[in-house]
Amino acid sequence: MERKISEPPTISSVSTKHRRKQDVNLYAYKCNGHTNIRLDDMETFDYGSFFNFIIENEGFAVEKIISAEEAEYLIITSVLRFDNIVLIQVAESNGDRATALDKKTKKVITVEAGQNLDFANEVWIAVDLQAPRYIAIQRKFKGNGVPMSSITRLFEEVAKSFYGKHASLTFEPQISESFSREIDNLDRITKASIRINRPNYDWRVLDSVLDSVGDESNAGSIEVRAVSHRGESLDKNSGLVLDAKNLHRIPVDGIESAKVSGYEYGNSNLKTVSSKKNTISERIPIISDNINSFTSILAGSAGRFIDSFRNRL
Numbered sequence: 001m002e003r004k005i006s007e008p009p010t011i012s013s014v015s016t017k018h019r020r021k022q023d024v025n026l027y028a029y030k031c032n033g034h035t036n037i038r039l040d041d042m043e044t045f046d047y048g049s050f051f052n053f054i055i056e057n058e059g060f061a062v063e064k065i066i067s068a069e070e071a072e073y074l075i076i077t078s079v080l081r082f083d084n085i086v087l088i089q090v091a092e093s094n095g096d097r098a099t100a101l102d103k104k105t106k107k108v109i110t111v112e113a114g115q116n117l118d119f120a121n122e123v124w125i126a127v128d129l130q131a132p133r134y135i136a137i138q139r140k141f142k143g144n145g146v147p148m149s150s151i152t153r154l155f156e157e158v159a160k161s162f163y164g165k166h167a168s169l170t171f172e173p174q175i176s177e178s179f180s181r182e183i184d185n186l187d188r189i190t191k192a193s194i195r196i197n198r199p200n201y202d203w204r205v206l207d208s209v210l211d212s213v214g215d216e217s218n219a220g221s222i223e224v225r226a227v228s229h230r231g232e233s234l235d236k237n238s239g240l241v242l243d244a245k246n247l248h249r250i251p252v253d254g255i256e257s258a259k260v261s262g263y264e265y266g267n268s269n270l271k272t273v274s275s276k277k278n279t280i281s282e283r284i285p286i287i288s289d290n291i292n293s294f295t296s297i298l299a300g301s302a303g304r305f306i307d308s309f310r311n312r313l
Contacts, residue, residue: 126302179278
């Protein structure tokens, strides 16, 4: 069903940089939030309330220490709402010592009049408030992108402000079917691994291996790894390799990454297939005359993209 996007609001805080024609690469992620690191002392993480808190706290920032003399800032520079779709702009600043972080409000403040932050790197994040766990994140692999590690850190700090210092939040890439196909293309598999963040509700969803070790671990994350006998291959259709192949169709919270290594038929070079390089994605070409029309088009396209991968999972 075609989404109806309302007229965009007036934008003042967003970057003024604009190109009439550009491609936006969106990648599918799922939020995995916890209010406490202990499962037995945890209330349900309310994703709708969390993102409404972000809407109310545009300008939230955390300090990123580069060295003893230098610091940058991770900042929510703009929050725009288009019906159920919310666009959140995240930026890394190359802030100088004229700017500082107000530790109480978590906002970037100007210490000296006339000094402003220069937003060197920025990306957009789209959230559907009707299903706020599923989000689309713009990735830029050349030039002015913001690393996923920085995005995660910023939003986890927001979660701590909302739920308290023991809260945690991760963005887990949603694995595409290409991951399973690439594994099937391997003739001999030498090793496989799956890493899961903790705490986690879904340890028992996967078969066998993760089932037996997950509940008994109290680590921040757990990795299950299998290595073949010399000159032999791991079974492609059972055990850990099968668990990895099924990740694109079984909705399991907490999957940080999965890797399978082996050799393609007739090729002596070891190949590693990674879930992080097989994330559900879509390239969206946008032609717009100004930043307002750009964000309106992006919101509509991102909403349809979220619908498409949410309905596949």
